[in-house]
Amino acid sequence: MRSLKGAVVGLMVGAVVAFIYADAIAQEHELGTILNSVLMLLVPFPLGAAGAALLRMPRWGAVTIAGPIATSVLGAALMQVIPDFYLFGFDEIWTTGVWVVAGVLGYVAAAWWVRDRWAAITVTGVLLSVHVISGQVRDPLNEWQESLAFRRSGIPLLAPKMPGYSIRRAELWTGDEDGTAILLEYARPGRTEVQVFLRPATAATPKAACGSPYPALRWGTDGVSCTPSGGDRWIREDSSGEVAAFARHGSALVQAAGVAMTPQELFALLDSLRPVTAAQLARV
Incomplete structure (x- = not known):
């Protein structure tokens, strides 16, 4: 039940963050996207708090803090390892789904993070590991993606x-x-x-x-x-x-x-x- 409630709140938060990110893409990375970036960081706090309180999640006040942090960490990690939309020719709008996934996983992690001290240590360790691993694999993965895109281009190399x-x-x-x-x-x-x-x-x-x-x-x-x-x-x-x-x-x-x-x-x-x-x- 703890995980299910976290997933429901995370889905709501992730969908809103994805919408804000989609709006940033639509603005073609103009100065207006600075506001979108700030909103992506701030909006999950009140929105997650409202959802956690309505679902009566255990220690929902702590979830209000842990959920947005976990979502941001996971979202940033996933954005480093997803396929490059430009290289593979799919619409950038599909990358917004990363934030829905990050929201669901982030709030599930937050729901367990507030359970007890050992759960907090374990979840924190997992989040830090994901962050470090994504940074380590980013460059080799990008190189592999570019190599694959060159091979699939049909252009003589x-x-x-x-x-x-x-x-x-x-x-x-x-x-x-x-x-x-x-x-x-x-x-x-x-x-x-x-x-x-x-x-x-x-x-x-x-x-x-x-x-x-x-x-x-x-x-x-x-x-x-x-x-x-x-x-x-x-x-x-x-x-x-x-x-x-x-x-x-x-x-x-x-x-x-x-x-x-x-x-x-x-x-x-x-x-x-x-x-x-x-x-x-x-x-x-």
Whole structure:
């Protein structure tokens, strides 16, 4: 009965916290989400107190304090280990379910935490262990998720191998209206960064890609010139000074761009492309 009452209160609290979190997502992480974050921490106290009192939970006053704390600890731990919605292409709104689960488990834990001293010690130990373990597995799990997403993307896994260039970023871009792509970002001392986008060769021809680079919203149309460079390779020069090269490399459509770069430098970069593993990209 103790656990059931805790679960009922936790379900109520978790549902409200999930609603607040969903509102934060809808605001697209603007400044208004600061208020949502504060509400997620504060609302469980009066709401949990009312629920615990109505259900006449034993030592409901202590549950009022322990429940929100346990919910916050479990929610933060679960958020670190759930699948990445961006990498796997599901709607972020589904992550709100984490707070419902955290609320139910948190208030069940609180119901037992107030039972006696040994129960309090055990529950506290479990919560601390969950918090520590989630922090330890977060990075390896994220790397595994990214590696899996790279493998499932259907995009040839390639990377330039040029002396003096160091990779700074490797990401899978999904959900863009122009489709999925892999972004590789490189830099060299004293030079601006170079961005390489990899897409399946079926996404477009190099000529078409030159006319509409990826991603579409980043590129303007004023002062643009697209010129062939032989072998179905194309060069695009913008009025801003950015130069981009487009070519096919096996079954991949490749776009490399950088400010103050020469076409020769960009094509040399594309010519140096070599197969890499998903694990290598995920470790960047």
